Amino acid sequence: MPLPLTPRQILDHLVAFPTVSRDSNLALVDWVEAYLAGFGVAATRVWSADRRKASLFAQVGPKVAGGVILSGHCDVVPVDGQAWTSDPFTVVEREGRLYGRGTCDMKGYLALALAAVPLAQAQGIKRPLQIAISHDEEVGCTGAPPLIAAMRDLPRAAVVVVGEPSMLRLVNGHKGGVGFKVHVRGFEVHSSIMHQGVNAIMQGARLIDWANRMNAENRARPPSALAKAFDPPWTTVHVGVIAGGTAHNITAADCRFGLDFRMVPGESAAGWEAALRAEAGRIEAEMRSVRPEAAITLTPVFEVPALCPEAGGAAEALVRRLTGDNDSCVVSYATEAGQFQAAGYSAVVCGPGDIAQAHQPDEYLEVAQFDAGWAFMQRLVAGLAA
Secondary structure, eight states: OOOOHHHHHHHHHHHHHHHHHHSSHHHHHHHHHHHHHTTTEEEEEEOOOOOOEEEEEESOOOSOOOOEEEEEEOOOOOOOOOOSSSOTTEEETTTTTTEETTIIIIHHHHHHHHHHHHHHHHTTOSSOEEEEESSSTTTTSSSSHHHHHHHHGSOOOOEEEEEEOTTOOOOOEEEEEEEEEEEEEEOOOBBBGGGGOOOOOHHHHHHHHHHHHHHHHHHOOOOOOTTSSSSSSSSSEEOOEEOSOTTTOOOOOOOOEEEEEEEEETTHHHHHHHHHHHHHHHHHHHHTTOTOOOOEEEEEEEEEBBOOOTTTOOOHHHHHHHOOSSSEEEEEEEHHHHHHHHHHEEEEOOOSGGGGTOTTOOOOHHHHHHHHHHHHHHHHHHHOOO
16 A cells, blocks of 8 residues: 555645646546555546546545545646746645645645545545545536436435635525526627627627616625525626627627626526526517528536525534634625535535635645644544544
8 A cells, every 4th residue: 555645745636637617637536546546445436428438436435424525626727828937737835825727726635525525434434435526617607417317326424525715614695606608699680780780799788788787686685594604695797708799880690798697695597597588588579670590509518506504413512522613704706515414414614715816816825724624634534533
C-alpha cells in the first residue's frame, strides 16, 4: 500500500489537470481512481452521455448506513482573457496563499476529502465515508443528478457536506436556479424596409427588457420571511451572453442568449418558467403576424433546487459540532447541496476558502483555510471512528 499523499500534494495534482467545463475531465478521474485503488478503494464512474466526462464516487469503511458524503465538483471555469501572474494550472504558494485555478473552487476541498480516505482506513471508522466528485457543476450542476442517482447503490448516508468555499462556515440555505437557452428566429430583409422583416435581435431585446422589468418588480416587493436573509432578498433574472446578426443593414435572422433565474426559497422554477414562456409566446405572436416563420424557442439547460434549512437536520448538527459555528448563513448562489436535499439527504455547504475568490484571475486559497479544512476532516474522521 502506498504512503498517503499530503493534502497539499493531492492539491498540486488536481490543479494540474485543466478541467475546464468545456473540456474532458477524464485525466483527473483516471488519477483519482488510481489514487483510491492504491488504498484498495474501488471507485465507480458515472459517465456523461458523450462519455467525454465522468463523475466518480467511492466508499471507505463498513457497508452500513449512517455515514457521511463529502461532495464536490472537479470542473473549473476558464482562464481565457484573465490576467494571471503565474501559471493557473500550477499551485504557487506566496504570502500565505495557494494560487491556482480551482484551489478555492473547489479542488482544495477535494484534496482534503481524498486525503481523508487513508486516514479513515487507519482509524478504523465504524460508519462509512463516501466521496462524490461531479462534473459540470459550473455549467448548471448538470453532472450531480446522475451521480446522486447512482449512489443509491451505496448504504444510505446520514449527512452530505458539499465543500463549496464558505470560509468553513455552516451554510444551510441557498437560492435555487433554472436556466434556458433562448433562440429567437427572425426574417432577414434590408434594414431600409425593416417593417417587412423580423429583427431577431430587437425582438430578443424585448424579452431581455421583460427580465429587467421582473428584476425591478421583484426588488420593489417586500421580501418574504424565507427570503429576508439573502443578498439580494429577491429572485433575479439574468442574461450574460448574447449573439446574433450578420450586418448593420440587415434585420437579424437569429439571436441567441442564455436567460436564468436565481430564485429565493418559496418561489418555484415551474412558476418562473411559465411566466417566461407566456411572455415569449406574446412576443412570438406579434413576430408571426409579420412573418409566420418567426419563432422563439426556449430550451431548458439546468435546474437546481434551493437548499432550505432543516429543522433538526443531521448535516447541520454535525457541521456545528465540527466547526463550533452556531450561526446560520445563506448564500445567493446555487450548489449541489440543493440537489442532494431534493433526493432526500440531509445536506449543508461547508468548505475552505472565500467565494469571492472563485472564478477570479489569480484565484487563491489561504493556507490557513486549507489547514483549518484539514483539521475539520481529522475531526470528522475521528467522529466516524468513535
